[in-house]
Amino acid sequence: MSEISIEILIFLVAAGFAAAFIDSVVGGGGLISIPALLFAGLPPSVALGTNKLAATMGALTSTINFLHSGKINKKLVIKLLPLSIIGAGAGVYVVQLIPSEFLKPIILILLILVTIYTLFKKGWGMESNFKELTKKTAYFIALAALLLGFYDGFLGAGTGSFLIFSFLLLGFNFVESAGNAKVLNLGSNIAALITFMLFSSVNFQYGIPMGIAMIFGALVGTRVAIKNGAAYVKVLFVGITVVLIGKSIWDYVQKYIML
Template structure:
């Protein structure tokens, strides 16, 4: 079991993860390796990461919600599907080796990132048409698939969700707000599942969770202040981080 000295690097890295995750997702690409570096078992890493993640995603969600950057009528319809998909993904992981499609997902997220970054206007303007048939036909099954992926593998869930909301017509700031809200719901659901297992290192998860929440607060405020162009730049960084983790494994 690690001692308090690990917080010397754990807290600043948790803050950075919260900041990046609040802007464009992908915070787990920082916190998961950090927890492994501390010497925790794989079960402790996953459970403790969910504990700290609910603080960061909750902080970001609250900021975007207060700022009016969450499309509540749509997101509240999508949360049950995200939770259902996440639970199904957690069940399927017992029967399928995640390494089978880890590389494939890495290629897909690189392609998604390239599409967002190459198209100069993508995500910069808000063109959301409301709760139309097309919107629901895109977001309902898309959220189920993203939730399933979150429960099954995880890295880049928020990044994929941002892309889905951008396709639905939201600018990248509102896409981030919607994605963080969905991510908070799935993190909370996973937290209660892992709570039963008793693998959480509470003192570590709570202290890093506080730093993660502070980073998320700053990140969400920065995203709303600087706008979609700033979010798009951070999105590109996150795509590279998530892809590297998928290709390298772990």
């Protein structure tokens, strides 16, 4: 095991805190943590696996905070959790076999649609009007949990946004949607982490310090979200989806125009 420099350690801790602050509420923390791990010198597959280790520690903290605040529908998410776990394990396995590039154009379009819908539906997600699942909504959220679990293991970017959007469609407000989404995200993170470990794609030397920083970032992030309510989470949600859209477009510019 090579020695980790104090400069790299400070860099990873700072990046981990910032990533978890955002990720604890609306997802998107990988926009910060994965580039940080790549900058630290890890190969892409190991950076993804190491990020899952750190992100799992942060997601567990967020889930506990949301649970204590009563912002999670426990009865619902317990039923959905196995689907998210199964999907994520399958996603990590498949990404070892085939490239994830073909999904990116679809994800970009979906992110744009999610953002436009959220911006133009005034007052949406400010109040909770969820009552109970119908047969139709039960099928919808079960399929969403399975497919987004798979997507989280396969590619990952934007998983939090899509999960929150799914719960918003059921009638939860933004804070409750964030809490419910975080439980499923925790399940998919754990499944993905175990699968990455089976492929020896986790660097614990980098992942554990970043994960500890993510615990503190998640504590602060969830408390700020719970205190400031749905309006704050909506602004953060839109902001992160716009950043994800911008990054996706920039990736295409670099790949196809700046060759």
